Ligand SMILES: [Zn+2]
């Protein structure tokens with residue numbers, strides 16, 4: 195297998211706490227040799243993010259931008275233990291893909307059963323392609339159940355570089371290792387996300403690489419090496 199072809203968890207200035215324009219993002223991704231760049235902005239619930247009208251106007255943006263293929267999505271918030279999401283239904287048709295995850299601005303951590311149910315119900319949601327950063331020990335999960343659900347419902351679990359280097363999360367590294375070991379055991383594909391909030395961080399996986407090496411995680415299970423493989427996870431969704 196060759197090199198990393200895609201990074202689809204990145205944010206532009208529109209998310210309110212990120213700092214680069216779309217033009218800067220695309221040029222950085224091109225310079226780093228990516229074949230596909232995905233930009234998502236936070237959904238309502240995260241302070242300072244864009245209004246829904248931002249997503250509704252995505253149609254004006256060419257999906258080949260300065261010669262690079264791009265996709266435009268949304269990072270949706272999981273709101274409760276039943277997997278209720280922040281996104282309004284009319285936005286699904288406006289975006290190329292949806293990622294979803296827990297953010298403490300709009301989710302109160304519950305028991306391991308409650309958190310696991312929240313994530314599994316989101317995995318089952320036919321609009322959601324990726325569960326982002328399921329690694330924070332302050333919101334414990336039953337990883338075996340999550341991994342098996344991801345396999346069954348053809349939803350990707352993300353290993354998030356930004357989360358791994360954050361000091362505000364609990365046991366992220368240990369949780370990612372547990373999740374990856376289970377993905378390896380059950381042959382479940384994952385996606386790496388830089389979660390870049392500034393263009394320099396696009397394709398920055400420096401906190402992930404050592405873990406993948408340490409547990410000898412198979413490249414075949416990482417969709418970032420194959421754009422076509424990744425696209426299978428978003429084609430039937432949204
Ligand atoms: Zn996030």
Ligand SMILES: [Zn+2]
Pocket residue numbers: 203205269389
């Ligand atoms: Zn993000």
